[in-house]
Amino acid sequence: MPRYTAPTKDLQFIIHDVLKATESGIPGYDELEADFTGAVLEEAGKIASDVLQPLNTIGDTEGCTLENGVVRTPTGFKAAFEQVKEGGWPGLDMPEQYGGQNMPAIMGTAVGELFSASNQAFTMYQGLTHGAASAILAHGTDAQKDKYLPNMVSCEWTGTMNLTEPHCGTDLGLMRTKAAPQEDGSYKITGQKIFISSGEHDMAENIIHLVLAKIEGGPEGIKGVSLFIVPKFNVNDDGSLGARNGVAVGSIEEKMGIHGNSTCVMNYDEATGYLLGDEHKGMRAMFTMMNEARLGVGMQGLAQADAAYQNAVDYAKDRLQGRAVTGTENPEGPADPLIVHPDIRRSLMDQKSFTEGARAFLLWGATMIDDAHRSGNKDADGLVSLLTPVIKGFLTDQGYDMTVKAQQVYGGHGYIEEWGMSQYTRDARIAMIYEGANGVQALDLVGRKLAQDGGKHVMAFFDLVKTFCKDNSGQDEAYDADFIEPLKAASKDLQAAGMYFMQNGMKNPNHALAGSNDFMHMFGHVCLGLMWARMAKASREALASGTSDVAFHETKLTTGRYYMARQLPATALHLTRIQSGADTVMALDAANF
C-alpha cells in the first residue's frame, strides 16, 4: 500500500525563502508568517496522509456504482468528505462573506497539492465545487451568490462543469444543448453532457451544475453559448431545497483511472436553469472556471508525480538487488539496495528535480493570481494568463512521465495493482486530457497568448529572466556556471523559437502551430530552470547565513544542478524541431496516413 507524506518543508522553503511571501506586498500575504503557513500545511498534511491516502486504493478498486439513478462513492469517501468539510478546507481561499477563510490562492494551491497527491479522485469533488463557486463569484448576481455560495464554499453542496457533448469537446461551437427562455426569466435546459466529473454522487445534499447551452434563436456557433446554473434540487428563496430538477445521471463511464470520482453522462430534460453572467457570453464565464481549473490540473500533474516518487524512493531504498558497480555498499545484506544503481538514481533525480521545480513554478503562478485578484495588478494577470497553458500542459505531460518512471523503479511489482504504482499513472493520465487537452493548451499558448496585448507578456517574461540573470551573476563562479549560464542558454532557445514563429507564422500559421507542443515544453523547461536558479540562490543564501539545515539546502543545490545539466538542455531539441517547420508535418494527404 503506497504512503504519502506532505512535503511541508519544501512548501515552506518555496513560500518563504524563495517567493518571500510576507515581503511581497500582495494584500493578505503579510499574514502568511512561517508559523502560520506551517501550521496550516501541517494540519492539511495530516488529513492527506491519515484520511485521504488510505482511501486512494479503495477508491480505485471499488470505483463508483450507479443503481436506480443513485451513485454511490467508494467506502469511506463520505465520512472523509465530512471530515474535510468540518476542517473548513474547501473554503480556505474563499471570501469570508460566504463562509470562507479568505486565504490567498497560494495557500489554496499548496493545500490542494497535498490533498490531490494523496487522493486525486476524491479531491476532485471538492475541486470542481471550488471552480463552480469561483465562476458564480465572478459572474453571478448578488442574489445568486447569496443563494448558492455559502453551501458551495462549505461543500454542503458540490459543483460541476458541463461542457462536453458526445460530438464535441474542444469545439464547443458545435454544442447542441438548448436553453429555452421562460416567462419568469429562467430557462429550460435540454441536452446531453458527457465526461461530467462528480456529476452525481452521495456525498452532498445538492449539486450545482454549471451548464453551457445555446439559447434558442441566438447566434450560431461559439458566440451563441451561454452559461447556466442548474441545481439538482431547486433552491427555494429561503434556502431550503425544493423539487428535484430535470437533470439525471445516465451512466457512469468506465475509465482508465480516477475510479473514485464519478464521471457521468448527464441528461438534461427541460431542467430549470438560471443564466449566469450575460447571454451568449457563456464561454467568458466558463473560462473563469477553466483558468482556475487549468492551474489545478497542472497541480495534479505535480501531485501525482510527487506521490509516486515518494514511494519509488522507499522501494529503491528497501529492495535489495545487485551490487553497486563501485563496490558493495551493504555488505551485511545479500545485495545492495536499488538506490545504489546509477540508472535508478537517474530516474529518481529526474522525478525529484521535476517535482520540486514544478512546485515552485505552480506557487509562483499562484502569487500572480493573488497579485492580480487582490491588487488588480494587470501585468501579473497577463503573465499568469500566458503561463497558464504552460502550467497545465507541461506539468501534466511531465508529471505523467514521472509517474511512469516511478512505476518503472518497481520492475514487475510496478505493473501489478498490489503495489499501487499503476494507479498513479492511470490517475495522472487524465490530467493531460481534461480541462483542454494538452494539444489545445499548446495551441492556446502559441496561437493566442504569445501575441496577447501585442506580445507584452512574453516580453515581460524574457525581461524577468534577463533581469534575474543580470542581478545574480558575477558573484559566484560555480553558481553562474551551474545555474545562470544554462538558464540564459535555454531562454535564448525560447526566444529563438518565438522569433521563428514571428518570421514564419505570418506566411503560414502552420509553421507556428506545428511547433506548438515543443514550444509549450521548452517554455516549461525555462520556467523550471528559472525556478531552480531562484531556489539555488535561496539555498546559497541560507547556507551563507549559517542555516542549521545544511543537508536540505545542499540537496536543493545538487538537485538543481541535476535539472540544469540534464533536463534544461531539452530546449535545444525543441528548438531544432520547431525550426524544422511545418513542411514534413503537413505534407501528407490524409489518405496516406
Add this chain to the structure above:
Amino acid sequence: MPRYTAPTKDLQFIIHDVLKATESGIPGYDELEADFTGAVLEEAGKIASDVLQPLNTIGDTEGCTLENGVVRTPTGFKAAFEQVKEGGWPGLDMPEQYGGQNMPAIMGTAVGELFSASNQAFTMYQGLTHGAASAILAHGTDAQKDKYLPNMVSCEWTGTMNLTEPHCGTDLGLMRTKAAPQEDGSYKITGQKIFISSGEHDMAENIIHLVLAKIEGGPEGIKGVSLFIVPKFNVNDDGSLGARNGVAVGSIEEKMGIHGNSTCVMNYDEATGYLLGDEHKGMRAMFTMMNEARLGVGMQGLAQADAAYQNAVDYAKDRLQGRAVTGTENPEGPADPLIVHPDIRRSLMDQKSFTEGARAFLLWGATMIDDAHRSGNKDADGLVSLLTPVIKGFLTDQGYDMTVKAQQVYGGHGYIEEWGMSQYTRDARIAMIYEGANGVQALDLVGRKLAQDGGKHVMAFFDLVKTFCKDNSGQDEAYDADFIEPLKAASKDLQAAGMYFMQNGMKNPNHALAGSNDFMHMFGHVCLGLMWARMAKASREALASGTSDVAFHETKLTTGRYYMARQLPATALHLTRIQSGADTVMALDAANF
C-alpha cells in the same frame, strides 16, 4: 471497438525492397519470393484482424479467472487458439523435424508483429511456448527434444519461463528455489515463482515449465543456478501424459493490462524436474530464451504502437472538431476533421515515423539472427547481440510513448475504456518491464555489450553506418541533406558518447552507467535513422524505376524526412546528458532523496 489491419505492404517493402531478402545469401532466404511472403502475411493478417483482434477487448474486460486451481482464459480464447494451431502458425520458424515449417526468423518476426498487434495477451501464450521450445532445442538432449518439442511446436502443449521470485527479479543469484537430486537422475524442485506469464490456463493439455533453481550443495549466487524442465503432467516414454506433477498455480496477479494472459504465482512442491543443459549453467540456457524473448518484446512495443496508431488515424479523420487555421477544409461539414490540425499531425507523424522505422529495425535484426543461426555468421551474431538491448529497450519505451500519443488524439474518449485506447497503453506498459526492465537493458548495453569482443561489434556498427553514408552520398543533394547528413551527425553523437564512456568510465564506471539509458535511446535513434536512410534509398530507387505506387514511396520519403528532422536530433540531447557525467546523479546520500 478498435480495428487492426496488417501492414502487409510495409512488411513486403522492408523484406524485399529494403533488406532485399532473396539476394541476401542467407540460407533459406532464396525461398522468400515476394509472392510467397505476401501470401503468408496475407493469411496471418486475416487471423490477426478477424480472429485475434475481436478478442482483444474481451480479453481485457474478462481477464483470466482462477477457481479450484483451474485457470479459465477469456471467452473465445480457446477456440482462437485452436484456429492458430490448425494454421500451423506456432511452428512457422521451427524445424521441420519437430513439425515446424522451417521458415527463417524474419518470417516468424513479421507474423509475430501482426498477432501481437491484434492481441498481445493472447499471443503471449504462443510466444512463451516458442521461447521455451527454443531453449530445449538449443540445450536439450535428443531424448528431451523428441519428448517435448513436437507438442510444443504445435502448441498442443504450451511453455513458460520461471525466473522471478518474490524477493528477486533482476538479481537471480538471490534465488531460493531448490533442486534436490534424485537417484534416477531427476530432481525435486521446491520453491515459489511469481509473474509467470501463461503459467496455468485451459488452452493446452500440458504445460512445460522451464524453471531456474539451485541444486543443493552447488555454488553460491548466480553460478549455482540450473535450468529444469518441469512438466505440469509428467510425460511417459510413449508420449502419453502421466501423473500430475507437484506444480500448482497459487494465484493470478491483478495487473494494469494484458488481462487476457494469466500471470501466475507458481508453487513448486517437490515437483519432478529434468535438468536442461549443464548443471549450474542455467543462466546460459535461459539466455537463449531471454534473447529471443527480448526481440519479441521489442516487437510488442512496435506492435502496440502500430495498432494504436491505426485507430488514432481513423479517429483523426472521422472526428470533426474546429477548423483548419489555413482555411476550411470540410466546408460541407460543421467542422474539419482533427487531422487538419498541425499538432494532431505532429503526433501522428511521430507515431508513423517511429512505427515504420522500428519495423525495419526489427526485421533487420531478424536477418542477423537468421544469418547467425543458418550460416554461423559470427559477426551477425555479435551485432545482433549488441543490438538486442536496443531493440528491447528503445522499441518498448518509445512504443509505449506512441500508444500514449495515440490515446491523446482521442481526447476524453481516449481515457474511457469504451474506445479501447487505454488498453493499448496498459498492455504496452509491461513490455518496458518484463524480460529485463529497460534499465537492465541499458546496463547490459553499456556495461557488457559495448566492450564485448574488444568492442568489435560496436565498431562494426559504426563502420556499417559510415560505409552506407559514403556509398550513398553525392548522388542527390536533397537525399544527402535530408538523410545522409542527419544520419552522420547522429552517428557522430553516438560515437562521442562511446568515447566519453571510454575516457571516463575507466576512472569511475558510474560515469558510463549514469548515461546508460540515454545511450540506449540515442543508439535506437541512430538505428532508426539508418533504417530511414535505407528505406528512403529504396523508395527513391522505386520512384526512379517508374513504380506504379508513387503515393506509397512519396509517403515513405516524407515520413523519413520527418523522422530525420524531428526525432533523430534527440541524439544531441542524449549526448549532452551523458557528458554531464555522474556527479549530479550520484551526489545525494540515499537519505536525502
